Amino acid sequence: MSYAALPGLPIVDAMTPAVLVLAGPVTRDEVAGLCDDVRALLKASGTRVLVCDVGGLGPPGLGAVDLLARLQLAARRAGGRIRLRDPDPALHALLDLVGLRFEMEGQPEQREPALGVEEAVEPGDPAV
Numbered sequence: 001m002s003y004a005a006l007p008g009l010p011i012v013d014a015m016t017p018a019v020l021v022l023a024g025p026v027t028r029d030e031v032a033g034l035c036d037d038v039r040a041l042l043k044a045s046g047t048r049v050l051v052c053d054v055g056g057l058g059p060p061g062l063g064a065v066d067l068l069a070r071l072q073l074a075a076r077r078a079g080g081r082i083r084l085r086d087p088d089p090a091l092h093a094l095l096d097l098v099g100l101r102f103e104m105e106g107q108p109e110q111r112e113p114a115l116g117v118e119e120a121v122e123p124g125d126p127a128v
Contacts, residue, residue: 017083018045023056026067034067035074038082048080051105055086060094069100 018041026034042050052071057064068084075082085105087095095102 016045017047017049017051018042019051019053019085020071020082021053021056022067025058025063028063031067031070035070038071038074039078042075042078042080050075050080050082051085052082053085054088054091057088057091060088060091064091065094065098065100068095068102072100072102 020034020037020041022034038050042048052068054064054068068082072082081103083103083105087102087104092104
């Protein structure tokens with residue numbers, strides 16, 4: 001079976017994840033509404049990834065950890081996951097400390113060196 005090739009580029013439907021911006025300290029009363037927002041955004045976008053912009057979340061603490069854990073749980077129950085955008089380095093360290101692993105936007109893949117990083121070779125090093 002064959003067909004004639006169409007002129008031009010093939011049509012690609014790129015799925016871009018929805019973004020939820022978390023600004024300011026979030027109170028415990030707002031958490032349930034944000035979990036509902038996560039489920040609604042995942043359903044409306046049709047993607048399995050929701051980007052949470054946490055740059056304006058405020059100082060990292062256990063409240064932020066609890067919020068992100070609940071949002072991740074809501075996303076998992078909806079069949080997706082969340083990816084963090086612009087996390088404070090202290091928040092990233094705090095999440096690691098409590099054992100929560102989140103995908104970070106712009107983070108190099110595991111075992112892949114960051115762009116622009118080169119290994120230094122000393123003149124006396126033996127060849128590998």
